[in-house]
Amino acid sequence: MAYCYFNGGVVDEQEVGLSIHNLGVHRGFGVFDFFRMRDGKYSFIQDHLDRFENSQKFIELSHIIKQDEIREAVDTLRDWNGYKDAGFKLMLLADGKESDSELSPLFFILHSDLTNHQPAPYASVILHEYVREYPKIKTISYFTSNLLHRRKTKTGAIDVIYHKDNQISEASRSNVFIIRDGVFKTPAEHILEGITRKQVLKVASEVGKVEITNVSVDDFITADEVFICSTLKEICPIVEIEGSPVGSGKVGPLSRKVSQLFQQKLMD
Structure with a gap:
């Protein structure tokens, strides 16, 4: 079992579902970021959070997912999944239909085990x-x-x-x-x-x-x-x-x- 963060709570990945009307799915309208944790230590997390916030502002959804919420969710996933070497993928999709005057953010975090990941030497x-x-x-x-x-x-x-x-x-x-x-x-x-x-x-x-x-x-x-x-x-x-x-x-x-x-x- 692997846990992810989905729209405000930590859940089993297998329990997550997306609406067939989600604009991120229909039109590819969304942004993401990805950072590493090595031996339990986040690598350059503030830089990644700042860049993700800038991306959020660029696509102008109804509100911004605050950095404090993201950090708390990341810490929770670290504790629940127990990976020491891992990746965190922050995903933000525009939630709603194309005809909507305002689109809400659908935010989730995928947490992947990178224990066996080895970068290519060349x-x-x-x-x-x-x-x-x-x-x-x-x-x-x-x-x-x-x-x-x-x-x-x-x-x-x-x-x-x-x-x-x-x-x-x-x-x-x-x-x-x-x-x-x-x-x-x-x-x-x-x-x-x-x-x-x-x-x-x-x-x-x-x-x-x-x-x-x-x-x-x-x-x-x-x-x-x-x-x-x-x-x-x-x-x-x-x-x-x-x-x-x-x-x-x-x-x-x-x-x-x-x-x-x-x-x-x-x-x-």
Whole structure:
């Protein structure tokens, strides 16, 4: 049995049901956030709660789910489910019909056991021309990403790198960094400002120069090193892009160093 938080209370996941009239289901109108707990300690929870609140404000439902309520629910799920290493997915759907003048929030939290989760030590990626419609917030719309799932699986890629007008933006579920001549660069526009990205910017500045700037497709595929980062992937070095090696085709020294510093930060 696993417990979740659903619209004001903690319940067995199997007891939860959604209305067939829910606008989040009909139109994909909703937002979410996701954060980790490692050895009983929440990772960067305040950053995630702040971002989730901004997403709530953006979609303008009847009221905001307060951070105190979310924290209390998260603590309760931690105690009831008993996971030491886990993920918390905050989900907010617009509840009501399209004809309604005002939509209410339908809020729930999924709590998943990540005891056996191990981030990939390195991976490959593919490219796709696309920019998310509202990149600044975590919407539940992953249509393009899911449409590319078969291609990803066929090529063994861990993620899809989006680009438009020759400019790299982000991966479908991650932020992007390249390293050239010892300089770390990460795209500035059309991205979700990831919480892991925020921490990586800090630790990367201890290793070398960091630039938040435009990154062309050519910059990306000819970089000395590439890595992507996210809550679940943490820092994942990319050794192959569309079947071609990145640099030497092995995990680069600066990617490895930043990953080590990030792991130390998680333990602080």
